[in-house]
Amino acid sequence: MLNNKYSSSLLEKAVTEINRLPGIGSKTALRLALHLLRQEPERVESLAESLVAMRRGVRYCQVCHNICDDERCEICSNPTRDTHLVCVVENVQDVMAIENTMQYRGLYHVLGGVISPMDGIGPSDLQIESLVERVRQGGVDEVILALSPTMEGDTTNFFIYRKLEGTDVKVTVIARGIAQNDELQYTDEVTLGRALAGRIPFGR
Amino acid sequence: MLNNKYSSSLLEKAVTEINRLPGIGSKTALRLALHLLRQEPERVESLAESLVAMRRGVRYCQVCHNICDDERCEICSNPTRDTHLVCVVENVQDVMAIENTMQYRGLYHVLGGVISPMDGIGPSDLQIESLVERVRQGGVDEVILALSPTMEGDTTNFFIYRKLEGTDVKVTVIARGIAQNDELQYTDEVTLGRALAGRIPFGR
Numbered sequence: 567m568l569n570n571k572y573s574s575s576l577l578e579k580a581v582t583e584i585n586r587l588p589g590i591g592s593k594t595a596l597r598l599a600l601h602l603l604r605q606e607p608e609r610v611e612s613l614a615e616s617l618v619a620m621r622r623g624v625r626y627c628q629v630c631h632n633i634c635d636d637e638r639c640e641i642c643s644n645p646t647r648d649t650h651l652v653c654v655v656e657n658v659q660d661v662m663a664i665e666n667t668m669q670y671r672g673l674y675h676v677l678g679g680v681i682s683p684m685d686g687i688g689p690s691d692l693q694i695e696s697l698v699e700r701v702r703q704g705g706v707d708e709v710i711l712a713l714s715p716t717m718e719g720d721t722t723n724f725f726i727y728r729k730l731e732g733t734d735v736k737v738t739v740i741a742r743g744i745a746q747n748d749e750l751q752y753t754d755e756v757t758l759g760r761a762l763a764g765r766i767p768f769g770r
Numbered sequence: 771m772l773n774n775k776y777s778s779s780l781l782e783k784a785v786t787e788i789n790r791l792p793g794i795g796s797k798t799a800l801r802l803a804l805h806l807l808r809q810e811p812e813r814v815e816s817l818a819e820s821l822v823a824m825r826r827g828v829r830y831c832q833v834c835h836n837i838c839d840d841e842r843c844e845i846c847s848n849p850t851r852d853t854h855l856v857c858v859v860e861n862v863q864d865v866m867a868i869e870n871t872m873q874y875r876g877l878y879h880v881l882g883g884v885i886s887p888m889d890g891i892g893p894s895d896l897q898i899e900s901l902v903e904r905v906r907q908g909g910v911d912e913v914i915l916a917l918s919p920t921m922e923g924d925t926t927n928f929f930i931y932r933k934l935e936g937t938d939v940k941v942t943v944i945a946r947g948i949a950q951n952d953e954l955q956y957t958d959e960v961t962l963g964r965a966l967a968g969r970i971p972f973g974r
Binding site: 580611662 | 775776777778779780781783784786787788790791792793794798800801802803804805806807809811813814815816817818819820821822823824825826827828829836837838839843844845861862863865866869870
């Protein structure tokens with residue numbers, strides 16, 4: 567039997583590093599490493615450099631904390647966006663998801679997570695103070711809470727709502743109801759109950 | 771809508787590069803990139819360096835063409851291995867699979883693929899000539915064909931068998947039959963037929 571399962575310490579090191587990535591098991595890591603071995607060295611260097619450049623170079627927008635290359639992100643520095651609207655989201659992927667709807671023209675505020683005592687994440691670990699400060703400085707008419715409808719999301723929504731009491735900003739939350747193409751009979755009771763309670767005039 | 775979906779060109783570049791890996795879609799690529807963004811810069815550099823070092827440093831054994839760090843792989847340079855036995859396999863993963871059985875003490879010969887006209891892979895693209903040369907140089911008593919039992923594997927087996935005619939080496943092929951824990955009723959006819967034809971005395 568091989569002492570070193572991978573027969574090459576360089577291969578083993580690469581597989582070990584790739585294996586550290588979330589959701590990448592040791593078989594997939596080996597498959598990826600052997601794939602890279604078959605590529606031109608320049609291709610592998612291009613991949614490696616892009617990772618280091620990203621980690622070293624990426625910045626966070628000073629206004630909304632979205633990922634960006636400069637002091638302010640493209641959205642905050644876009645003069646055609648509606649600065650009176652601020653949509654509060656958990657993370658960068660949520661910004662992308664909302665942008666992909668092409669339905670929103672306001673700004674964002676990326677919390678960097680939700681309040682989760684189980685994971686040791688409290689309000690001070692999130693960008694909540696900076697949101698309150700942003701609202702206090704004026705110019706924001708409405709804060710739209712767009713967190714996932716989980717217990718942690720609801721807790722965070724409520725915490726932010728309380729923090730914004732005393733300011734004259736309007737606080738809204740994105741609609742909860744039955745998702746497009748979902749089957750009514752398989753919808754959970756909480757969702758169905760809320761969808762009934764939150765019914766709106768037909769034809770709107 | 772964002773002009774640049776990823777709001778950071780550095781993030782976009784990294785996601786594009788990761789997305790080029792086989793089996794990694796754009797969503798997984800984004801997830802991995804954002805994971806790396808949360809790691810220490812040194813961790814990301816360690817990953818990047820391991821990939822470049824592997825691609826630049828890995829060599830192929832001059833005897834058996836297995837992946838290694840030196841001129842000869844650990845197996846070929848191990849004095850306790852049986853040099854009279856050479857097991858022919860398709861690739862590096864197959865060497866690992868056979869090593870993991872801990873049942874084999876001989877050497878290997880890694881072809882680097884199998885003959886596949888559909889994929890434009892002919893005998894000259896594989897390490898077949900070097901196998902014949904190795905046998906001709908003497909010292910090898912038995913060549914064990916351990917390719918996958920596919921049409922390409924069978925074709926390659928037969929090609930090697932013909933190439934080795936005229937030498938006095940014994941050519942064997944690994945046993946085909948019903949896999950451990952397989953259900954007889956669900957076994958395909960070819961396998962079941964071969965298992966019957968290839969029956970061996972009980973108790974061996």
